[in-house]
Structures are given as C-alpha cells and as structure tokens.
Amino acid sequence: MSQNDAGDEAIETDVVVVGGGLAGITTALGLAQRGVDVTLVERQPRLGGRAQSWEDPTTGDPVHIGPHIFLSEYPNMLKLLDMLGTKDRIVWQDDHFLTLADGERAIVTEQWPLPAPLHFMPTFILDDRANFAEKLSNFPVTLYAMLMQEEDVLRLDGMNAYAFLRRMGVSRRFIEDFWSFTCMAIMNVPIEVCSAGALMRFYKRFIGHSEFSFGFPDGGLGDLFAPQAAQMLQEGGHRVLLETSVVEFTGAGEQVTGVLLDDGRRITAKKTIAALPPQTLRQMVRQEWVDEHRVFADLVHFHPCPYVSSFIWFDRKLTDLKMWARVHCPNDLNCDFYDLSNIHRGWEERPSVITSNIIYCKRAAGMSDEEIIEATVAEIAEFLPRASMDGVEHWVVNRIPMAIHCPFPGTERKRPPVHTPIENLWIAGDWTRTGLPSSMESACMSGWMVADEVLESMGKNQPSLAVEHAGVEGVTGLFDRTSNLMPGRNIRRLFKGVRRRLSEERVS
Ligand SMILES: Cc1cc2nc3c(=O)[nH]c(=O)nc-3n(C[C@H](O)[C@H](O)[C@H](O)COP(=O)(O)OP(=O)(O)OC[C@H]3O[C@@H](n4cnc5c(N)ncnc54)[C@H](O)[C@@H]3O)c2cc1C
Incomplete structure (x- = not known):
C-alpha cells in the first residue's frame, strides 16, 4: 500500500503531522475534519506505530x-x-472481569452491581490468597486514593510505589498478590521502580468506576483504524506519506517552518506536530532548545x-x-x-x-x-x-x-503539555500530559488535544475534540467530591488533615 503520491516536489501544507501512530492519526483526522489541509508523514510502510x-x-x-x-x-x-x-x-x-491463573486454578474476578468501590468487595473478600488482616491493611491506601487530588499525584510522583504502600501500612503479602501484578500489568514496570503517583492515579480510577469492561x-488491531484513516485523509485531498522519515525541523532559532524529509524534500507548513515517542523527538530537537527549555532537556528521562x-x-x-x-x-x-x-x-x-x-x-x-x-x-x-x-x-x-x-518515579511531573515554547511546534503522543497511563487512550486524547490547540491558534474556535473522562462514581465519587468541594470549613479541614497525614507524615 503505497500512499506516497507527493512526487519530487516540495510540499506546502497548513499542518504537517510527523508520525502516523494513533496520536498522529487522531491529530490529522481532527484537523482535516475541521477544514485544515494536512500532511501526515510516517517512516514505516503502514500507519499504526505501536498499535500496528x-x-x-x-x-x-x-x-x-x-x-x-x-x-x-x-x-x-x-x-x-x-x-x-x-x-x-x-x-x-x-462475562467476568478477569481470570487469574494460579497453576491450574482459575481465580475469577467479578464486578458486582454495587456502587464503586464496593463492586469489587465480594471478590476481594472471597479471595483466599490473603487473610483478613492483610486485606484490611489495604484500607488506608484505598481511603487515600478516594480522597486524593491531582496535586497529591504529583507530590507522590517522586516516590516509588513499593515504599509508598509499605509506609501506608499495606502488608508485604497483599503487595505481592495484588499490587505487584497491577503495577506490572498496567504500569508496565516492577512496583519498586514505579512512580507512586502514577500508580495511585490509576487506582483511583479503578476503584471509581463500577462497570469496567x-x-x-x-x-488485526491496526485494521480497525489504519487503512480507514489513510483513506479518509486521502479522499479529503490530504497527503499520507508512508516510508518517509522526517530528519529535522526547518526554520531558524525558536521557530519551526516545516520539516526536511530523508529524500531531501521539504514540507513547508504553518504548524508542525511531532507525534513521536520521546526518544525519537530527542534526536530531532535543536541543541539550543535543549539548553534553553526544560521540556526538551527532560526528554532523556523517558x-x-x-x-x-x-x-x-x-x-x-x-x-x-x-x-x-x-x-x-x-x-x-x-x-x-x-x-x-x-x-x-x-x-x-x-x-x-x-x-x-x-x-x-x-x-x-x-x-x-x-x-x-x-x-x-x-x-x-x-x-x-x-x-x-x-x-x-x-x-x-x-x-x-x-x-x-517506563513510569519511573519523577516521570509524571516531566510529562509535557502538548504546546511547546517553540513557535508553531506542538507535540502529541501517549507520553504527554494527559493524566492517563501511557496507552492507546492517552495517545488519542493527546491527538485530539493538539488538534484543539492548533485549531484555536488558527482562530477556529469550535467545540473541543478531546473528550474529558467521566469523574469517579459511587462512594469513591462521594469521597472525591467531599475532599474537593465540601463547603463546611471544619469538615474540609478534617479531610485535608487526613490527606496530609496519610501523604506526608506516613510517607515522608
Ligand atoms: C505489545 C504492546 C502492547 C500494548 N498493550 C496496550 C494495551 O493493552 N492497551 C493500551 O491502551 N495500550 C497498549 N500499548 C500501548 C499503545 O500501543 C501505545 O500507547 C500507543 O500505540 C502509542 O501511540 P503514539 O501515537 O503515541 O506513538 P507511536 O505509535 O509510537 O507513533 C509514533 C509514530 O512515529 C513514527 N516515526 C518515528 N520517527 C519518525 C520519523 N523520523 N519520521 C516519520 N515518522 C516517524 C513511528 O514509526 C510511529 O508510527 C501496547 C503497546 C505494545 C507495543
């Protein structure tokens, strides 16, 4: 499938999107849908990136x-x-939520029709791998998660999840049975090297929604979006360049005017979006940007x-x-x-x-x-x-x-917003500051967010493309709202006190 129809000519476009993974595809489609001329450049022979x-x-x-x-x-x-x-x-x-294989034994996790987080309570009680005291040891951290806000996530980001859980009193056995698995399966790193903030943010969502499926x-995963996206863009008169690498951003100083391709062609663009993984972006940014701007210097930490x-x-x-x-x-x-x-x-x-x-x-x-x-x-x-x-x-x-x-300690704080200090340059990708674990959802959210910002910079103020995630529900939602909005001064102070006591006295 060659969609490289640009010939040898230099290309002029409103927006060039570098990288045809989910973030780049979403950005390109969001902009194209709102009447912006787009050129999507992907170095591989197919779209999809890490979801191909x-x-x-x-x-x-x-x-x-x-x-x-x-x-x-x-x-x-x-x-x-x-x-x-x-x-x-x-x-x-x-049918059920998740089957855990323990030798030949299947441990079946069900969600019950109860308000979150009680929907997992019967499974939690029936799980015979940990005793009652061990299960109880997870209570303070659950309470903490229900009360915590984004500022707490960032405060905890500097600490590793194992140390945090131990200091919150969670038993070793419970960490081994529940947290180590969750950390590896969702955060993709061992618990000892995972950011406590990143893990707790996930946990709050996990215990805050009662109907996860x-x-x-x-x-094929890519068959759900890659050929359809290429077709939609091309039928709209946009360009999809496959097997084409961007080697550098063009323009001088702190301004970007487009990109240079590996075949020597230039794409001149009013706006440039780098929908690339952090390590690839690092190779493309100018040294003076790294020297001047934290957001580029921080790329080495991903x-x-x-x-x-x-x-x-x-x-x-x-x-x-x-x-x-x-x-x-x-x-x-x-x-x-x-x-x-x-x-x-x-x-x-x-x-x-x-x-x-x-x-x-x-x-x-x-x-x-x-x-x-x-x-x-x-x-x-x-x-x-x-x-x-x-x-x-x-x-x-x-x-x-x-x-x-890897969501190592410290990385949550370093996840950048989609706009950059460089004129006409934005970034997109699962690793940007979406408030979500790196995932397909984070990549798409980031893509819609960039499209929103670029449209705004072009004076095209329209309803937001990015979809905000629903707030936590049930008892978790009640605690969350209480912690955030409780009008009574004394009650707010009490909850703040609990949060502070849990996060500072026991943690630090
Ligand atoms: C095995 C595996 C399992 C996963 N499991 C899950 C899961 O269960 N659920 C989930 O939600 N997520 C999962 N993920 C993560 C998910 O796939 C990624 O978060 C998401 O696909 C990232 O999309 P992206 O657009 O941000 O980045 P990418 O997909 O990396 O897109 C970047 C694109 O840029 C291109 N590119 C790089 N350099 C250049 C250049 N110089 N010029 C032009 N193009 C360039 C790359 O080829 C790539 O296509 C998994 C990932 C893998 C690999």
Missing part, C-alpha cells in the same frame, strides 16, 4: 505488534473508531519499556477463555494471555491461537526466540495442561523496543 498489525505470511492470519486491550473507559479511542466506522469491531469481554480487536509478544498456533482447542493473566511472580516471563480463536468472530471452531506479552522483558533479553516459545508454552501448560510443544504448529515472536515509557 499485519498479515502473518505463513498462515495469512492477522498479527498485531502484540496483544492490546481496550477499556470501556477509552472515550477518546472510541471516538476515533466511531469516526472511522469501526467501533463495532471491538469484541467486549461479556475489556475489549479486543476483531482481527526510558522505553520493552516487550516481547508471542503468537502461537496450536493444533487443538485449549480453552474457551478470551483472556487470562498469571498471578504475579517476579521470575515469570509472560503476564497476560489471549486466545484469538475465542475473540475473532468466525474463529470459534478453530484451534487455539494464543498470544501473550512479556512486559518489561529485560529477563528475556538473553533468550532465543525458540527458548521464549518453549518457556511460554510451559507457562500456558501450567494453567492449560493440554498445551505442549508437540501441539504447536507455528509461532511468531515480536521483540518490541518500546511499548510505553
């Missing part, structure tokens, strides 16, 4: 870069799919979190589950598993195709692809004993240098 997919040459089946899940709480991503007419190509988890792409994702075609059906995860153990390889034969529509009769993620995969660095597959099949077999290497018909291993940036 392609056809496996051996089986003809779609494979993603690695399995991804959508959340029902992804309004900005769902808005993009809605625009492209593919929202119904998400297959939602319709997981969704999976029906087919470290990539590497993944290894496997796809294994078995000769038999192994389960009827769509998804499960292993209980956390630091020496395990894989975290989450998906059987595509139970996800993709029309694949119900097929044997299992199991895909999984090794998150923060440094422990797999010295392993060959064959060793990774053998170890992955062994982990699958602990839960599904009928799995064995004899039943493997085909496999694929994807080594991914960066799935997201």
